[in-house]
Amino acid sequence: xxTNLKISNVTKIYPGCVANDNISLEFNSGKIYALLxxxxxxxxxxxxILSGVIIPDEGKIYLNENNxxxxxxxxxxxxxxxxxxxxxxxxxxxxxxxxxxxxSDEQRxxxxxxxxxxxxxxxxxxxxxxxxxxxxxxxxxxVEIIRCLIRSPKVLIMDxxxxxxxxxxxxxxxxxxxxxxxxxxLIIYITHKLKEVMQLCDEVAVxxxxxxxxxxxxxxxxxxxxxxxxxxxxxxxxxxxxxxxSSDQLIKITNLNFTSEDPFETNLMxxxxxxxxxECLGIAGISGNxxxxxxxxxxxxxxxxxNSIEFKNNYIGDLNPQERREYLMAFSPEDRLEQAAIPQMKxxxxxxxxxxxxxxxxxxxxxxxxKIKEHSKKIIxxxxxxxxxxxxxxxxxxxxxxxxxxxxRELITSPDxxxxxNPTWGLDVGAINYIHETLIKINEQNKSIILISTDTDELxxxxxxxxxxxKGKLSKIMNAEEVTSEKLGILMGGxx
Amino acid sequence: xxxxxxxxxxIIASIMASAVPLILxxxxxxxxxxxxxxxxxxxxxxxxxxxxxxxxxxxxGSLIIAIIGAMLAGVLISTIFAFLTQTLITxxxxxxxxxxxxxxxxxxxxxxxxVGIPGKEFPVLFEGLKDTIPLLGPILFGHSIVFYFAFAxxxxxxxxxxxxxxxxxxxAVGDSPESASNQGINVRLxxxxxxxxxxxxxxLAGAYLSMIYTPQWIENMTGGRGWIALALVVxxxxxPIKILIGAMIFGGLTIIQFHMQAIGVRIPVQFLxxxxxxxxxxxxVVISRDSRKIRLSTPSSLGKSFHKDN
Numbered sequence: 033x034x035t036n037l038k039i040s041n042v043t044k045i046y047p048g049c050v051a052n053d054n055i056s057l058e059f060n061s062g063k064i065y066a067l068l069x070x071x072x073x074x075x076x077x078x079x080x081i082l083s084g085v086i087i088p089d090e091g092k093i094y095l096n097e098n099n100x101x102x103x104x105x106x107x108x109x110x111x112x113x114x115x116x117x118x119x120x121x122x123x124x125x126x127x128x129x130x131x132x133x134x135x136s137d138e139q140r141x142x143x144x145x146x147x148x149x150x151x152x153x154x155x156x157x158x159x160x161x162x163x164x165x166x167x168x169x170x171x172x173x174x175v176e177i178i179r180c181l182i183r184s185p186k187v188l189i190m191d192x193x194x195x196x197x198x199x200x201x202x203x204x205x206x207x208x209x210x211x212x213x214x215x216x217x218l219i220i221y222i223t224h225k226l227k228e229v230m231q232l233c234d235e236v237a238v239x240x241x242x243x244x245x246x247x248x249x250x251x252x253x254x255x256x257x258x259x260x261x262x263x264x265x266x267x268x269x270x271x272x273x274x275x276x277x278s279s280d281q282l283i284k285i286t287n288l289n290f291t292s293e294d295p296f297e298t299n300l301m302x303x304x305x306x307x308x309x310x311e312c313l314g315i316a317g318i319s320g321n322x323x324x325x326x327x328x329x330x331x332x333x334x335x336x337x338x339n340s341i342e343f344k345n346n347y348i349g350d351l352n353p354q355e356r357r358e359y360l361m362a363f364s365p366e367d368r369l370e371q372a373a374i375p376q377m378k379x380x381x382x383x384x385x386x387x388x389x390x391x392x393x394x395x396x397x398x399x400x401x402x403k404i405k406e407h408s409k410k411i412i413x414x415x416x417x418x419x420x421x422x423x424x425x426x427x428x429x430x431x432x433x434x435x436x437x438x439x440x441r442e443l444i445t446s447p448d449x450x451x452x453x454n455p456t457w458g459l460d461v462g463a464i465n466y467i468h469e470t471l472i473k474i475n476e477q478n479k480s481i482i483l484i485s486t487d488t489d490e491l492x493x494x495x496x497x498x499x500x501x502x503k504g505k506l507s508k509i510m511n512a513e514e515v516t517s518e519k520l521g522i523l524m525g526g527x528x
Numbered sequence: 529x530x531x532x533x534x535x536x537x538x539i540i541a542s543i544m545a546s547a548v549p550l551i552l553x554x555x556x557x558x559x560x561x562x563x564x565x566x567x568x569x570x571x572x573x574x575x576x577x578x579x580x581x582x583x584x585x586x587x588x589g590s591l592i593i594a595i596i597g598a599m600l601a602g603v604l605i606s607t608i609f610a611f612l613t614q615t616l617i618t619x620x621x622x623x624x625x626x627x628x629x630x631x632x633x634x635x636x637x638x639x640x641x642x643v644g645i646p647g648k649e650f651p652v653l654f655e656g657l658k659d660t661i662p663l664l665g666p667i668l669f670g671h672s673i674v675f676y677f678a679f680a681x682x683x684x685x686x687x688x689x690x691x692x693x694x695x696x697x698x699x700a701v702g703d704s705p706e707s708a709s710n711q712g713i714n715v716r717l718x719x720x721x722x723x724x725x726x727x728x729x730x731x732l733a734g735a736y737l738s739m740i741y742t743p744q745w746i747e748n749m750t751g752g753r754g755w756i757a758l759a760l761v762v763x764x765x766x767x768p769i770k771i772l773i774g775a776m777i778f779g780g781l782t783i784i785q786f787h788m789q790a791i792g793v794r795i796p797v798q799f800l801x802x803x804x805x806x807x808x809x810x811x812x813v814v815i816s817r818d819s820r821k822i823r824l825s826t827p828s829s830l831g832k833s834f835h836k837d838n
Binding site: 083084085104105106109117120121122123124125126130133134135163165293294296 | 693696697699700703704706707708709710711712713819823824825826828
């Protein structure tokens with residue numbers, strides 16, 4: 033049976049922003065549709081409307097000519113619309129089976145049989161009786177998909193499904209999605225990754241700033257044309273020039289170990305690497321394999337053995353972040369609003385938080401506001417932060433602007449080593465480009481970078497050397513030119 | 529020295545009796561916390577239950593009305609907490625503390641006219657069987673219905689959480705209210721229900737104190753038991769069976785230290801009085817050390833307000 037889903041003149045307005053501006057779209061089963069757009073383009077709002085999480089201000093949704101009233105997620109489920117969210121809607125401490133039975137009306141035994149049938153059919157293998165927190169991201173996603181399939185949905189919506197997957201898991205997912213589509217399930221695939229759209233989908237709708245920009249067939253598009261539609265301007269392609277090989281060693285990590293008491297954290301085992309001046313060392317891996325622990329150990333949030341970290345011929349493993357900054361190290365953590373900045377504080381106050389000693393921000397314990405403000409203005413203009421109000425609370429900056437501010441704050445002391453963790457996570461293409469350019473510039477000035485990132489393309493673009501972290505262990509260090517994303521994918525999955 | 533074996537039975541029975549209010553209040557609070565709500569008002573809800581039970585018993589003369597009334601009083605005062613924290617999204621900790629202060633104050637006010645009035649005898653079950661079995665007889669028989677209910681409650685609670693659909697929903701809400709809401713579970717409704725249930729159990733615990741354990745009204749008669757109940761929940765790592773163990777240790781040491789004081793053991797009184805608190809916590813910490821299990825049974829959203837935005 034054919035499924036036809038129609039979105040008709042949907043509008044959703046938030047204070048200060050039109051998230052969806054009069055969107056009309058039509059989907060038919062048998063095809064895979066891409067909904068493409070940058071962060072903040074309004075894709076997520078639209079799919080949340082389709083799944084009943086958000087109620088639109090105006091507009092209607094029709095499934096096979098029936099006007100749907102989607103006032104809650106239950107309504108969407110009842111109307112055979114299944115949704116896999118970007119942030120999983122799973123209960124970490126409950127078992128897989130408990131997660132699946134919670135919204136099912138079936139008896140335990142019959143549900144178990146049904147799940148087994150689904151898993152066999154699509155070649156999934158997941159232990160139903162272990163808590164979800166023990167699963168990998170790919171497995172968690174499969175649990176979400178099974179949850180949808182139990183209800184034999186007509187429509188399956190996937191919201192940025194590959195952001196946490198390896199290359200291998202991604203291609204597995206694509207195979208499954210194609211299978212679902214052949215079986216008559218209408219698939220809507222939300223993403224900002226152009227490559228995936230080209231690989232998987234039949235039709236693509238592009239959104240920008242809440243508006244629908246275009247609807248077209250994939251065969252009439254290519255990556256550049258889609259990129260330009262998505263961003264709304266022609267993008268320049270950034271490329272890194274090959275760095276002059278320097279043999280001047282800046283930082284050396286020797287037999288670094290970290291054992292955590294928190295079962296949620298990853299232990300680091302026997303980490304060894306070194307970075308020369310002017311080099312960028314990329315560390316790839318699927319999130320949750322020890323990256324955040326490695327970042328914390330390198331930044332001094334976690335203290336390690338004194339001799340395990342040697343920086344400019346000093347042993348600094350036992351120093352805290354503040355003391356390490358004095359040696360001209362700088363840090364850009366993953367979580368901009370939780371770790372890198374304090375959202376309720378003003379821009380210039382956040383700037384002051386870093387440079388306690390080397391700058392003269394404080395006179396005899398009193399805040400020298402003028403000096404800090406002057407300094408903040410310099411960061412804002414040097415690093416292209418899109419505001420002229422340094423009294424603005426940091427939480428009101430967009431992710432891209434906040435990241436520029438943080439990188440700017442870190443770089444203004446012109447450090448010898450910048451350690452960043454997912455610096456472009458969740459940013460739009462323009463901001464990503466700017467950050468990438470900045471990082472390349474740092475290397476050109478003969479300064480070094482350790483770039484911990486889950487974005488393989490970013491690593492291949494910026495790194496001189498690459499290593500992969502898997503379950504707290506580093507792979508051998510490879511020259512970036514010899515590495516392909518496929519090879520990284522295999523290493524990230526744990527194979528040698 | 530010859531010790532009557534039934535005397536030991538009686539001591540154990542008295543230890544169990546002193547554990548009853550802790551078990552009741554803890555098991556109620558456990559359900560509340562499992563749904564992600566931290567209600568620090570247990571002490572306040574208990575004392576409201578105590579005065580309501582005692583007052584209703586004195587005024588109406590009916591024990592059933594008094595017991596049910598005490599539970600309803602617990603529900604009523606916890607409704608205030610639920611409304612504030614779930615509907616008006618106030619901070620759980622501050623609201624819970626306010627509830628305790630409010631409860632202690634208002635119970636003292638109502639209780640003014642009930643000080644010194646003797647209580648009524650509460651009927652006990654299986655009185656006749658007490659002497660049929662040595663040692664076990666006094667332990668098993670001759671107690672009030674609330675006593676039996678309290679010792680069944682940890683097992684019922686455990687079964688409810690592990691085996692029933694509603695129990696699963698409660699745990700799910702406590703684990704991730706966002707996910708639960710996206711799954712179509714009414715988080716606010718679940719949390720309201722859990723808070724009100726916790727209130728009812730605290731009310732019953734209070735009524736047990738003023739109607740059965742020491743049948744009279746004394747101002748501030750809960751004497752910190754609400755706080756102990758709260759501590760039991762946390763240190764048992766939200767496990768009802770461990771609550772039972774903790775409550776027994778606490779009750780046991782309280783009784784034993786009384787006896788030790790009475791015999792005149794040469795240990796400072798302050799130390800003896802503090803003993804139950806210290807030992808209970810140490811024992812519970814030791815038996816709940818497994819950090820993986822703690823992670824699995826701690827409600828991740830405990831104490832955090834959940835506000836569904838649209």
